[in-house]
Structures are given as structure tokens and as C-alpha cells.
Amino acid sequence: MIGLIDCNSFYVSCERVFQPRLHGLPVGVMSNNDGCVIALSNELKALGITMGTPAFKLLPLVRSEQIHLLSSNYELYGDMSRRVQSVLEEFAPAVEPYSIDEMFMRFDGFAHEPLVEHARQLHRKVRQFTGIPVCVGVAPTRTLAKLANRAAKKIPAYQGVCVLQGDGLETRGLLQKTELGDVWGVGRRLVERLAMLGIKSAWDLAQANPKEIRCRFSVTLERTAQELRGVPCIEMVDLDEARQRIMTSRSFGKLTDDLDEIREAIRQYGQRSAEKLRRQNGLAKAVLVFLKTNPHRQDLPQCSPSLVLELARPTADSREILHAAGHALQQIYRQGYLYQKGGVMLIDLIDADRQQLSLLEPPLNDAERQRSQRLMDVMDKLNGRMGRGTVRLGTPSPGAAWHLRCAHLTQRYSTRWDELPAALAT
Known part of the structure; x- marks a missing residue:
């Protein structure tokens, strides 16, 4: 059995944990x-405000x-997500984060009734230990687990927990009531094309001929149909598999043509990418460095320069990565343009334990490599213990244009020593 745990209004819930007044x-x-x-609370949705509403309209x-x-x-939010995951790991042998607020779990060996009670206990413990409300959906496949989770959230009778059996009457009734657009992985265009074949509900898709679905559409939709029938077709992802590329990119707080400010931004992005790499x-x-102007400002000159520089040797040393990124920025920067965004991508990644060294490389380089690794280890440990950015290369200028606009930013209560919540005695 597969479980899907979804945190309710996650960003808002994280804020409410430390600000009960909300x-x-x-x-x-x-x-x-x-x-x-x-992200919207239920109370905000009740006022008719929807996802994506421009903030200035609500001032x-x-x-x-x-x-x-x-x-x-x-x-x-990232720290609270990790805390939720740590609680879930006490209830299942395998936990796979799907997004910052959704996680799949594997429940093997449970009979139906004990599994229902286990899911309810998990539902209570996450709220008790983290303060985050969640909904739990459990079913034989990931697609059905998504459906069960949606039912747990939308149908009050489930009280936040829905456990489905693959061929039960409860599953069939839920599939018959679920529109195709509410099925995981079925987009609007697919809904329109399937409707032409008389397939209008999740139950219709589950009963369709899998070979015909594959022939007319894709193997992906065939797997979705099989999963709706209770046949597992989507495996859990191996979280230990290394990423092939690592990128850090942000939109600037405001348009800028100041090279020094842009250099600061690229330096911060490069350090963050190097931390992820290590x-x-x-x-x-x-290392790839890129800049972008605002494509929506057609009244301004447009350009999107980028450049890849090969490193002298494979490395995870922030200093070497920033040195290359700085050279790349110097070459791609063009005067007369207002830039909206920049980023650093690390490419052609290899496993540090499988690095192939040259027989012609001097022994001194190996000693330098070890010193580099020790220095980076110390930086990462200090930043992990004392908060990100405690130790960094270069100090960003306050008020620089590349800083994000965060006029209503709350404290980072759980990761910064100087922003811990304070309890005042009365």
C-alpha cells in the first residue's frame, strides 16, 4: 500500500505555528x-481570492x-518540511518527498483495519509534533493514493484520513464521482480528447482498454489507467540518485545594470550551487552563468547572454567555482541593458569518490585538494549549525537591487539563532 501525506495550506500553516494570532x-x-x-488559507479563499492574484490588487x-x-x-518552510518528514519516517520504512508539502510513503504488510488506525495515528502525531495539519490518503497505487488524499481533504466524513482498497465498493464510488481533470497527470487537453471517446470520469478511464489508451495517447496515460484499476505502474524514486545539473537562479528585486551588484548576486548563487553539489x-x-532582461518590458532593450566555462579540474570548492563564474559574468555582461534575472548552473557533474586523476598531476595537487575539502567541510558544518550564510565568501551589500523584495518577511524561527521566538515572562 502507498500513502500520500499532504500538508494543508502548508506555507500558511508554517507561519501559524509560530504566530498563533493568525x-x-x-x-x-x-x-x-x-x-x-x-498560498491561501481557507478563510482567504472564502473571500473569493484565488491563487495567482497580484498582490498590489489586495493592498x-x-x-x-x-x-x-x-x-x-x-x-x-524547508525546515518545517524536514520536520514533517522526520515524523513520517517513524511510521514507514520508506518516505519519498514529492514536493515541499507532499510525501509518498510505503506501507507493506498491513491488514486493512490496522492500516486505517496506523494512518489515523500518523495524522495525529504530525500535528502534535510539528503543528502542521495534514491529510492522509492510502491506496494500492500512487495515483489512487492521490485520489484518496483528495477525498480526505474534500470530504468531511473522512476526517483527514482515507484508506482505499483497490477493488472495493468505496474505491469504485469515488472513481465514479471523480472528474477526469481531478486525476493526477490528466491535463485539460487530455480531458477534452478523452471526452470525445466517452471517457468522462476516473472510473471510465480505469475501465478503458489499456492497449487502446496507449495507442491513441501515450504510455504515460496507460499507466495512469492501470493505476486507477489498482495495478502499480509508477515506482518510488531513488532519492539517493545524484542530480546531473545543479542550478541556483533568482529574479532580482528590481531591474539593474550595475555590474558590481550583479556580481554580488552571481557570487551568492554560485555559493549556493556549490553547497548543493557538496x-x-x-x-x-x-560552470554556466546566465543573465536575462525582462521579456515583458518591450520598451527596453532585450538580451539573454550566457556562457559555459570549463573548470581547471573537477571541483566542489566554492572559491574555484566563484572564480570561474566571475570570469564568465565579465564576458557576458553588456552595458545598456537592465537585467531582471541571473543564475549559476553547475554541469558535467561526477561522483567525488569516482574521480579519475591524471598520472601526470603533481603530488602537491592532492594535498591542495585535501585542504580544500577540509575547508569546505568546516564552512558547511558552521552554516548547518549556525544558519545559512554564517560563513560565506564576500559580503553582500544591503539594499542592492538583486535582493528579493520581502516587505512582509517573518522571522526564520527554526534555523537562525538571532531569530528564535522569544517567550516573555509576565
């Missing part, structure tokens, strides 16, 4: 640079304190 109030979280609403409601909008606090015990052979 419970019951209409709360939204905005995207980068406070652009639009990307009158914010000023009158009818609603509350917060800037994205991704450091807090986390997977990898080395990079090349």
Missing part, C-alpha cells in the same frame, strides 16, 4: 518579490487589516 484569519503568502498570492484589504499577506519564507558528494567540471 489562526482563523484570512492569510496569504506571496511569491518572490511579493508579486502574487501563491486596500491589507491596509484595512481585513486580510494578512506575508512574504515567502522558504528557509522556514551535499550530494559531487564535483563539477564546468
Whole structure:
């Protein structure tokens, strides 16, 4: 059996854990640079506000304190996601994060009734230990687990927990009531094409001929149909598999042509990419740096320059990566353009334990490599213990144009010593 745990209004719930005053109030979280609403509480949805609403349109409601909008606090959300995962790992032998607020779990060897109780206990413990409300859906396949999770969230009778058997009457009834557009992996265009064949519900798709579905559409949709019938076709992902590319990119807080400010941004992005690379015990052979102007500002000159530089040797040393990134930026930067975005990508990655060394390389280089690794290990440990950015190469200028606009950013309560919540005695 496969379980899917989905955190309810995750970004808002994270904020409410440390700000109880927000419970019951209409709360939204905005995207980068406070652009639009990307997370909404149920109270905010009840006011008719939808996902993607531009934040500036809601300013009158914010000023009158009818609603509350917060800037994205991704450091807090990432840490709370890890805390939820640590609780889930006590209830299942395998946990696979699907997104920051959704995780698949494997439940093997349970009979139906004990599994229902196990899922309910998990539902309670996550809320108790993290403060985050979740919904739990369990079924024989991942697609059915998605469906069960949706039922747990939408149907009050389930009280946040829905466990489906593959061929049970409950599963059949749910499939018959579920529109195709609500099935995981079935988009709007597919819904229209399937409707022409008389397939209008999840049950219709489950009963369709798999070979015909594959012939007319794709093997992916065939797998979806099989999964709706209770036949597992989608395996859990191996989380230990190293990524082939690592990129860090951000939109700037405002348009800028200042080379020094852009250099600061590229330096920060390069360090972050190097940290991710070391986390997977990898080395990079090349660095790609890119810049972009705002394509929506047709009144301004447009360009999107990029450059790949090969490193002198495969490395995960932030200093070497930033040195190459700086050279690449110097070559691609063009005066007369206002840039909106920049990024650093590490490519041609290899496993550090399988690095092929040259027989002609001097022995001194091996000693340098070991010193480099020790230095990076110390930096990563300090940043892991004291908070990201405690030790870094170069100090970013306050108020630089590349900094994200975060006018309503809350504290990073769980990852920064200087932002820990304070309890005041009365």
C-alpha cells in the first residue's frame, strides 16, 4: 500500500505555528518579490481570492487589516518540511518527498483495519509534533493514493484520513464521482480528447482498454489507467540518485545594470550551487552563468547572454567555482541593458569518490585538494549549525537591487539563532 501525506495550506500553516494570532484569519503568502498570492488559507479563499492574484490588487484589504499577506519564507518552510518528514519516517520504512508539502510513503504488510488506525495515528502525531495539519490518503497505487488524499481533504466524513482498497465498493464510488481533470497527470487537453471517446470520469478511464489508451495517447496515460484499476505502474524514486545539473537562479528585486551588484548576486548563487553539489558528494567540471532582461518590458532593450566555462579540474570548492563564474559574468555582461534575472548552473557533474586523476598531476595537487575539502567541510558544518550564510565568501551589500523584495518577511524561527521566538515572562 502507498500513502500520500499532504500538508494543508502548508506555507500558511508554517507561519501559524509560530504566530498563533493568525489562526482563523484570512492569510496569504506571496511569491518572490511579493508579486502574487501563491498560498491561501481557507478563510482567504472564502473571500473569493484565488491563487495567482497580484498582490498590489489586495493592498486596500491589507491596509484595512481585513486580510494578512506575508512574504515567502522558504528557509522556514524547508525546515518545517524536514520536520514533517522526520515524523513520517517513524511510521514507514520508506518516505519519498514529492514536493515541499507532499510525501509518498510505503506501507507493506498491513491488514486493512490496522492500516486505517496506523494512518489515523500518523495524522495525529504530525500535528502534535510539528503543528502542521495534514491529510492522509492510502491506496494500492500512487495515483489512487492521490485520489484518496483528495477525498480526505474534500470530504468531511473522512476526517483527514482515507484508506482505499483497490477493488472495493468505496474505491469504485469515488472513481465514479471523480472528474477526469481531478486525476493526477490528466491535463485539460487530455480531458477534452478523452471526452470525445466517452471517457468522462476516473472510473471510465480505469475501465478503458489499456492497449487502446496507449495507442491513441501515450504510455504515460496507460499507466495512469492501470493505476486507477489498482495495478502499480509508477515506482518510488531513488532519492539517493545524484542530480546531473545543479542550478541556483533568482529574479532580482528590481531591474539593474550595475555590474558590481550583479556580481554580488552571481557570487551568492554560485555559493549556493556549490553547497548543493557538496551535499550530494559531487564535483563539477564546468560552470554556466546566465543573465536575462525582462521579456515583458518591450520598451527596453532585450538580451539573454550566457556562457559555459570549463573548470581547471573537477571541483566542489566554492572559491574555484566563484572564480570561474566571475570570469564568465565579465564576458557576458553588456552595458545598456537592465537585467531582471541571473543564475549559476553547475554541469558535467561526477561522483567525488569516482574521480579519475591524471598520472601526470603533481603530488602537491592532492594535498591542495585535501585542504580544500577540509575547508569546505568546516564552512558547511558552521552554516548547518549556525544558519545559512554564517560563513560565506564576500559580503553582500544591503539594499542592492538583486535582493528579493520581502516587505512582509517573518522571522526564520527554526534555523537562525538571532531569530528564535522569544517567550516573555509576565
